[in-house]
Amino acid sequence: MSDLSGLDMVLVTDLALLRTAGLSGRKAEYVKGLAEKFASGELSAQMLIEASDAEVLERLIAVRGLGRWSVEMFACFALKRMDVFSTGDLGVQRGMAAWLGKDVAKLKSSGKGGKWKYLSEKEMLEHSAKFAPYR
Numbered sequence: 001m002s003d004l005s006g007l008d009m010v011l012v013t014d015l016a017l018l019r020t021a022g023l024s025g026r027k028a029e030y031v032k033g034l035a036e037k038f039a040s041g042e043l044s045a046q047m048l049i050e051a052s053d054a055e056v057l058e059r060l061i062a063v064r065g066l067g068r069w070s071v072e073m074f075a076c077f078a079l080k081r082m083d084v085f086s087t088g089d090l091g092v093q094r095g096m097a098a099w100l101g102k103d104v105a106k107l108k109s110s111g112k113g114g115k116w117k118y119l120s121e122k123e124m125l126e127h128s129a130k131f132a133p134y135r
Contacts, residue, residue, distance in 0.1 A: 010035040030065025037063055053081055085128050085135035087121040096124055 010018070010032060018028035037043040043063075048056055053075060060071040069088050076084040086092050094104050097118035104118065119127075128135050 007035055007038055011039055027065070030063075033064050034066070048079060053083065056081075083133040083135050085125070085131075087124045093118045093124070096127060100127065 013032075015025065015028045015032065018031060019025060023031060034043075043059065047059070051059065056075055056079065057068070057071050060066050060074065061068060069086060072084050072086040072089070075081040076086075097104050100119075102118060
């Protein structure tokens with residue numbers, strides 16, 4: 001049995017070996033980079049637990065490889081945050097569109113980068129506000 005913590009094991013493990021866990025080369029780099037942020041003290045479990053939702057989002061999105069959706073899912077499922085409303089999540093978009101009586105079989109282009117959305121982020125936030133802090 002190893003005396004290394006999970007964090008230390010990631011730090012000393014070669015990227016090629018991390019890839020054998022099913023990670024792409026890029027994702028292996030991201031995992032190692034995240035481990036380095038924890039090792040340096042830039043991030044900590046305590047900080048993530050105590051920080052506001054906005055601060056968690058800001059600090060983790062700053063980590064290479066982590067995007068808004070990933071951080072929101074982490075906040076919701078790992079940190080058990082109650083008021084996470086991911087406007088970029090297709091399931092959330094479809095659910096809200098159906099709740100509002102829209103035809104979810106039809107998408108509309110947001111016009112930004114070829115992405116398709118059922119509702120704008122602004123519309124989703126306006127409609128979801130009444131459910132805070134349990135979105």
